[in-house]
Amino acid sequence: MRPIGPVSARDSTGAAGCNRQGWFVGIDPGDCPHNPLAYTAEHLKGRIRLPQETSKTGSGLPGLGALVRSLLAAREPLALLLDFDGTLARICDRPGDARPEPAALTALNRMSADTPIAIVSGRGLDDLQTLIAIPRATFFGSHGQEARFPGGQTIKPFGESAPELGQLRGRIAAVAREFAGSWIEEKPQALVLHYRNLRDQGKLPDLRRRIQILAGEFPELSMMAGRKVFEFVPAAAPGKGGAVQWYLDRLDPGGNAPRIPVYFGDDVSDEGAFAAVDPLGIGVLVARRTRPTAAGYRLSGVNEVAAALTLLARGQSR
Numbered sequence: 001m002r003p004i005g006p007v008s009a010r011d012s013t014g015a016a017g018c019n020r021q022g023w024f025v026g027i028d029p030g031d032c033p034h035n036p037l038a039y040t041a042e043h044l045k046g047r048i049r050l051p052q053e054t055s056k057t058g059s060g061l062p063g064l065g066a067l068v069r070s071l072l073a074a075r076e077p078l079a080l081l082l083d084f085d086g087t088l089a090r091i092c093d094r095p096g097d098a099r100p101e102p103a104a105l106t107a108l109n110r111m112s113a114d115t116p117i118a119i120v121s122g123r124g125l126d127d128l129q130t131l132i133a134i135p136r137a138t139f140f141g142s143h144g145q146e147a148r149f150p151g152g153q154t155i156k157p158f159g160e161s162a163p164e165l166g167q168l169r170g171r172i173a174a175v176a177r178e179f180a181g182s183w184i185e186e187k188p189q190a191l192v193l194h195y196r197n198l199r200d201q202g203k204l205p206d207l208r209r210r211i212q213i214l215a216g217e218f219p220e221l222s223m224m225a226g227r228k229v230f231e232f233v234p235a236a237a238p239g240k241g242g243a244v245q246w247y248l249d250r251l252d253p254g255g256n257a258p259r260i261p262v263y264f265g266d267d268v269s270d271e272g273a274f275a276a277v278d279p280l281g282i283g284v285l286v287a288r289r290t291r292p293t294a295a296g297y298r299l300s301g302v303n304e305v306a307a308a309l310t311l312l313a314r315g316q317s318r
């Protein structure tokens with residue numbers, strides 16, 4: 001995709017993907033020591049109408065609502081990309097119980113006629129599509145290693161799964177049996193140990209050490225520590241960031257019709273996606289508390305994501 005225009009976005013910590021080509025809109029969280037990307041009004045002048053006031057914490061919806069209105073006023077086309085668990089749906093003890101917020105689902109389906117929508121999840125693709133129905137959306141499962149397009153075509157953008165996952169299966173299952181309450185989830189392109197329901201949380205350091213030992217024995221795999229999970233994926237897998245970049249490149253292969261990508265995500269696995277949209281668009285962290293991130297905006301939870309999408313859908317329909 002072709003950048004819309006140059007912007008120098010400055011972060012006093014030197015972190016979170018600063019001074020890259022393209023433009024990025026962020027919010028200064030004020031009380032956060034890892035100040036993620038305060039925007040530079042001079043560079044955005046004439047491209048969007050900047051709000052007069054912005055949220056100092058990045059946690060309030062009014063800041064995002066003002067930004068959504070600004071983007072709509074500029075008539076710049078958008079592309080919306082969203083994680084599922086913790087972003088569109090609340091985190092559940094049993095992953096199968098998760099459901100998207102109805103308002104968010106309604107808004108996304110409403111916008112999908114004119115706005116590209118992509119759901120980018122760590123879940124397996126088939127599992128993901130049993131939980132959320134957006135017929136015109138593109139779905140990425142297993143952190144982007146599986147993709148399904150609106151017509152139903154399914155591909156593996158980055159090749160087949162690593163055979164080492166099969167070799168790991170018995171080893172990690174044995175670890176789970178030793179730590180009551182933990183359990184293994186098999187995905188087409190990953191193995192996950194869930195410990196949210198670990199009966200003795202005092203054993204978590206021991207569990208972590210066992211997982212780290214396994215990770216060292218399988219260099220062909222990468223271990224990601226997420227929200228109450230340890231997940232093993234092929235080391236060559238590009239993650240959500242690679243999947244997002246792959247998707248955006250195919251939205252505009254000639255660079256003649258650029259869109260502003262907006263990515264919503266809550267987990268550390270979403271950081272690569274925030275970095276991928278950084279040169280061109282907006283990363284929105286969904287978290288109750290500020291943390292170091294490549295995103296430039298923060299919503300406090302699933303309810304605010306649903307409200308933001310509803311505001312955007314209403315604005316687009318006018």
